Amino acid sequence: MPLNLVSLSLVDSPVTVGEGRKILERDGYVCRYCGLDGRASFENVLVMRVDFVIPRARKGKKDASNLVACCSPCNTIKGTHVYASFDEAKTHVLARREELRKVWQATTARP
DSSP states (O other): OOEETTTTEEOOOOOOHHHHHHHHHHTTTBOTTTOOBTTSOHHHHHTEEEEESSOGGGTOOOOGGGEEEEEHHHHHHHTTOOOSSHHHHHHHHHHHHHHHHHHHHHHHOOO
16 A cells, blocks of 8 residues: 555555546546536547545545546545545535636636
8 A cells, every 4th residue: 555645644545447437437537526528529438537436545445435437627626525425525526616717717807
């Protein structure tokens, strides 16, 4: 098991390509947070990842029940936070995406 350099604790190893493919297939290549369909376009599939619901850095296990299909943006937003439930994590990720969208729209609006 690798060592987490932040917490100096052992963490479960990342998923292999084969393990990740199984999780993506199980979830239909759809991000469990925002619903992005990885099969809708080549660009979408490029951003698909597998997320540890309870992060590896927080001793989350490499178990199918702790892994979900996830797009890169949602994975980045969720980070290593630990939530009481998957639904709480999803609510946070979607709210944060909307906040970031509003900031982006305000800063990129043309007069």
